[in-house]
Amino acid sequence: MKLPKEGDFITIQSYKHDGELHRTWRDTMVLKTTENAIIGVNNHTLVTENDGRRWVTREPAIVYFHKKYWFNIIAMIRENGTSYYCNLASPYILDGEALKYIDYDLDVKVFSDGEKRLLDVDEYEKHRKQMQYPADIDYILKENVKILVDWINHQRGPFSQAYVNIWYKRYLELRNR
Numbered sequence: 001m002k003l004p005k006e007g008d009f010i011t012i013q014s015y016k017h018d019g020e021l022h023r024t025w026r027d028t029m030v031l032k033t034t035e036n037a038i039i040g041v042n043n044h045t046l047v048t049e050n051d052g053r054r055w056v057t058r059e060p061a062i063v064y065f066h067k068k069y070w071f072n073i074i075a076m077i078r079e080n081g082t083s084y085y086c087n088l089a090s091p092y093i094l095d096g097e098a099l100k101y102i103d104y105d106l107d108v109k110v111f112s113d114g115e116k117r118l119l120d121v122d123e124y125e126k127h128r129k130q131m132q133y134p135a136d137i138d139y140i141l142k143e144n145v146k147i148l149v150d151w152i153n154h155q156r157g158p159f160s161q162a163y164v165n166i167w168y169k170r171y172l173e174l175r176n177r
Helices: 121-130 135-153 161-175
Strands: 009-015 021-033 037-042 046-049 054-056 061-066 071-078 081-089 099-110 116-119
Touching: 009 037, 021 099, 021 161, 037 161, 061 161, 071 135, 071 161, 081 135, 099 121, 099 135, 116 135
Parallel strands: 009 099
Antiparallel strands: 009 021, 021 037, 021 046, 037 061, 046 054, 061 071, 071 081, 081 099, 099 116
């Protein structure tokens, strides 16, 4: 499949380990595509939950997906600063339908003041047993939490305000064309 170009719109689909569709984002604008990563933006994007509920994202958010890391990052641009929601998830794949990944429940939230929280540990443990996550997946996810926290602590990639500013500015340029 050919890679999406800057300014293209793609659908994002998250699944659970058992293959069940979890959530869909429609019309994410692509800002950059490389061999291993896709950077996009959601702004008032329609999101559909697996139970049919629908909602629209409230603020612009830069999204970062990578083919080698077991997480994706959402930088939410708010009036009081940038906050982050990071999903521990499989590396993405891209097919003719959507950018797809498996959501493994664990999340890291970074507040605009820098406070970090590991979320949904109970949900992760419940699903790990219920869906029988293999031991190697459990190990990979826990190692990727460490990588993610290191990125946060060192303001690497999406956790740099300069990064967020560059990609948000590019989004505004593309949107206003």
